[in-house]
Amino acid sequence: MSHEGLSPLRPPAKSLLIVLSGLSGVGKDAILTGLREPSYHLEFITTITTRTKRPNERDGVHYHFISSNKFQELIDRDELLEWANVYGNWYGVPKEPVKQALDRKEDVIVKVDVQGAATIKKILPQAVYIFLAPPSMEELVLRLQRRRTESPSDLELRIKTAEAELEKLPLFDYMVVNRQGEIDRAVADVKAIITAEKCRVTPRELTI
Numbered sequence: 001m002s003h004e005g006l007s008p009l010r011p012p013a014k015s016l017l018i019v020l021s022g023l024s025g026v027g028k029d030a031i032l033t034g035l036r037e038p039s040y041h042l043e044f045i046t047t048i049t050t051r052t053k054r055p056n057e058r059d060g061v062h063y064h065f066i067s068s069n070k071f072q073e074l075i076d077r078d079e080l081l082e083w084a085n086v087y088g089n090w091y092g093v094p095k096e097p098v099k100q101a102l103d104r105k106e107d108v109i110v111k112v113d114v115q116g117a118a119t120i121k122k123i124l125p126q127a128v129y130i131f132l133a134p135p136s137m138e139e140l141v142l143r144l145q146r147r148r149t150e151s152p153s154d155l156e157l158r159i160k161t162a163e164a165e166l167e168k169l170p171l172f173d174y175m176v177v178n179r180q181g182e183i184d185r186a187v188a189d190v191k192a193i194i195t196a197e198k199c200r201v202t203p204r205e206l207t208i
Contacts, residue, residue, distance in 0.1 A: 014203040015102050018109040021117035022132030023162040025144040027178045028111050034187035043101035045110045051089035082119040099208045114165040126204040128197055131172040135179050
């Protein structure tokens with residue numbers, strides 16, 4: 001019996017908008033780095049911030065670093081998908097690059113804080129929401145201390161904020177635990193989530 005000319009059992013999978021979030025210092029940037037490989041194509045959207053660039057960061061890679069005035073102009077022109085003030089600095093996701101990538105049928109990933117993820121979910125509930133978590137709060141505190149980028153008062157604020165952000169876990173579709181020294185395992189978990197989403201019987205429908 002010939003099978004030539006038969007239509008596929010199901011239509012091609014839809015493009016995904018993956019929202020990666022989690023507590024400060026949990027390793028979101030490391031996850032994004034692990035996903036950046038030629039054989040695994042994702043469109044990475046770089047967050048815009050008014051925060052001062054750290055020594056190990058590159059403009060246009062880790063963030064787009066701009067002034068507060070420039071940031072306000074983006075808000076006024078409705079060019080941000082979401083924006084929020086986090087620890088005294090503004091962060092926002094540019095809208096147009098996300099829309100263009102989805103129009104090209106590409107999968108898109110954005111990195112935002114928990115507050116930003118909650119904002120995006122209100123306007124785009126059909127995105128895929130992944131919460132990156134440490135194995136314990138004690139481990140998170142150690143990571144923040146090793147980073148040495150915050151003053152003692154800022155560190156205390158981040159810890160209190162993390163405790164409050166954990167209460168927002170029900171907003172997310174998935175949780176991935178990033179264990180110390182096991183970043184490859186966490187990256188593999190994120191890839192598995194994307195694969196599972198591509199196999200959904202009813203694909204997510206996104207409109208921006």
